[in-house]
Amino acid sequence: MDVQNIGQAAKQIASNATSDWFMWPFSRGYGEGFWPTAAKFLFVAAIFAGICLFLRFLYGPNGKFRDKELDREYEEMRQKELQHLEDKYRSGEITKEQYEWRKERT
Numbered sequence: 001m002d003v004q005n006i007g008q009a010a011k012q013i014a015s016n017a018t019s020d021w022f023m024w025p026f027s028r029g030y031g032e033g034f035w036p037t038a039a040k041f042l043f044v045a046a047i048f049a050g051i052c053l054f055l056r057f058l059y060g061p062n063g064k065f066r067d068k069e070l071d072r073e074y075e076e077m078r079q080k081e082l083q084h085l086e087d088k089y090r091s092g093e094i095t096k097e098q099y100e101w102r103k104e105r106t
Contacts (some may be wrong), residue, residue, distance in 0.1 A: 073096055 059067050085106065089099040 078106060 012027075057063060060066065082103065085099065085102055088094050089096070094102070
C-alpha cells in the first residue's frame with residue numbers, strides 16, 4: 001500500500017465521520033462545539049498536571065534526584081532562626097505566647 005492510497009483512505013474516513021469527536025484531540029481547530037473544545041483543554045491540562053506531579057516525585061521532598069545539599073542548607077537556616085528566636089525570648093523582646101507561636105511556624 002503506497003502513500004497515495006493511504007491518503008485517499010484517510011479522506012474517505014474523514015468524509016464519512018459525522019461525530020464532533022472524530023480524530024479527537026487532533027482535529028482542525030476549535031469550531032466543532034463547546035464540549036470537544038473543553039475536553040481538549042482539560043486533556044492538555046491533565047498532561048501538564050501529570051508532568052508536574054512526576055517532576056515533584058523525582059525532585060520534590062525526599063525525591064530520588066533531589067540534591068541533598070538543599071536539605072542541609074534548609075536545616076542550618078532553620079536551626080539558626082530557632083536560635084535567634086530563643087535569644088529574643090530570653091532577652092524579653094517577645095512573650096512566651098509569641099515565642100511558642102513563632103516556634104511552631106518555623
